[in-house]
Amino acid sequence: xxxxxxxxxxxALDCAPQLLGAVITRHDxxxxxxxxxxxxxxxxHGKGMPGPVDACSxxxxxxxxxxxxxxxxxxxxxxxxxxxIHHALNLVCSPEGSASGVLIRSAAVVSGLEAVRLxxxxxxxxxxLARGPGNLAQALGIASRExxxxxxxxxxxxxxxxxxxxxxGRGLSVLRGPRVGVNPEAEGADYPWRFWLAxxxxxxxxxxxxxxxSRRSRSTGAAKKSRxxxxxx
DNA sequence: CGGTCGATTGTCT
DNA sequence: GACAATCGACCGC
Numbered sequence: 001x002x003x004x005x006x007x008x009x010x011x012a013l014d015c016a017p018q019l020l021g022a023v024i025t026r027h028d029x030x031x032x033x034x035x036x037x038x039x040x041x042x043x044x045h046g047k048g049m050p051g052p053v054d055a056c057s058x059x060x061x062x063x064x065x066x067x068x069x070x071x072x073x074x075x076x077x078x079x080x081x082x083x084x085i086h087h088a089l090n091l092v093c094s095p096e097g098s099a100s101g102v103l104i105r106s107a108a109v110v111s112g113l114e115a116v117r118l119x120x121x122x123x124x125x126x127x128x129l130a131r132g133p134g135n136l137a138q139a140l141g142i143a144s145r146e147x148x149x150x151x152x153x154x155x156x157x158x159x160x161x162x163x164x165x166x167x168x169g170r171g172l173s174v175l176r177g178p179r180v181g182v183n184p185e186a187e188g189a190d191y192p193w194r195f196w197l198a199x200x201x202x203x204x205x206x207x208x209x210x211x212x213x214s215r216r217s218r219s220t221g222a223a224k225k226s227r228x229x230x231x232x233x
Numbered sequence: 234c235g236g237t238c239g240a241t242t243g244t245c246t
Numbered sequence: 247g248a249c250a251a252t253c254g255a256c257c258g259c
Contacts, residue, residue, distance in 0.1 A: 042251070056251065066244065084242030086252050103251060123254095134252050181251060 004153050004162040008074040008093045012043035012100040013051065015093040017174050017195040018166040019102055023110060025159050026140040031119070034112030034140060036130050038104055040196040040203045042179055044090070046070070046099030055187045056179070059099035069149035070099040077158065079137075079148040086134030087142050091152055091160060105194070106131045108202045109139070127201040173198035180204055 007018050025035045045054035047062065054060065058067040058080070069078045070092055078090040078101050090101040107130040109116055116129050116139045130139040137143075140158065152160045167174050176192045183189065196203045 044251075058251080061245075064245075080251085081241095081243060083240080083250060083252050085240065088251060090251090105251090132252070179251075183250090 001164045003164060005075060007162055007164070007166075008091065008153070009095055011049060011051065011094050011098075012045050012102055013193070015091075015100075016041045016043040016102045016193075017176075019091065019104070019160075019162065020167045020174055020195060020197050021163055021170060021172055023161045024104070024107065024140065025161070026112075026142075027157050027159075028115065028141060031115035031141070032112055034115050035110040036107035036136070036139065037110050038107050039200040040106035040194070042103040042105055042194045044070075044101045044103060044193070046094060049094070049098055049100060052191055053188060054193070055189075056182050057099075057101075059101075063099070067099070070101050071097055072149060075151065075153045077147050077150055077152050077155070079142060079145050081145065082134070087137040087144070088133040089137050089140070089142060103133060104136060105133050106196070106200075106202050106204050107136055107139075108200065115141075129202075131202050132204050167197065 007015060010018070019038055019041050022038045023035050024038065025033055027033050044057040044059070045051060046057065047059045059070050063071050066080055067078070069076060072092060073096045074093045076092045078092050079087055082088050089104045091104065092101050094100040109126070109129055119138055119141055120129050120135065124135075128135065130136040142158070147158050150156070150158070152158070163169055174195055175198050176195050178190050178192055179194050
């Protein structure tokens, strides 16, 4: 049975499904602690890694100021701001220098519901509280890049507890399919980088093809591909 | 329901 | 200067 430190050494495609069912805990003295159970993730391969080319990974351009923590040691957080509005949380994986990560897309609230409601507002239904990467970050009180590059295994403010046996150890069924929210015209857009737990209402409702560029091309008559197909593994 | 669109800013060409 | 690993509001069925 692998340890958590060994699991985060795996390539993103192998590490990502093992994170399903893991519990992320945010410590907050004022609002109280919040714990979320991960229900949906996406693998992002580092530039030059063996396996399929990832045309969407932030590491594809090489190291920059933003993505530097992706190149750091695994088991640390990579936090960035997306669309100028939402923060997104990733767990860096695979050996240092390989620049891979797993985007934590969705989760279910395990404890600290009151604190999450305060952060997310009353208008959100319970399954939507940490559904989608932007909402998940908000539920955890991540509103800056403060935690970028900090340890995730035994982290002080934000920590992740992995089940060494992964979802299979609990009899959870894992589904796999293409990403959502990336440009559907991009090379390799159909490759199944995304993993989620079956029968989980908190999994992303967000549809592919939501980017401004894809909207433009769609309105000019480009064919829309179906993304509903999922493969059980 | 499902499609469509604006918000908002850091990042890279 | 373009646009992004998104979200929620709004519109028309």
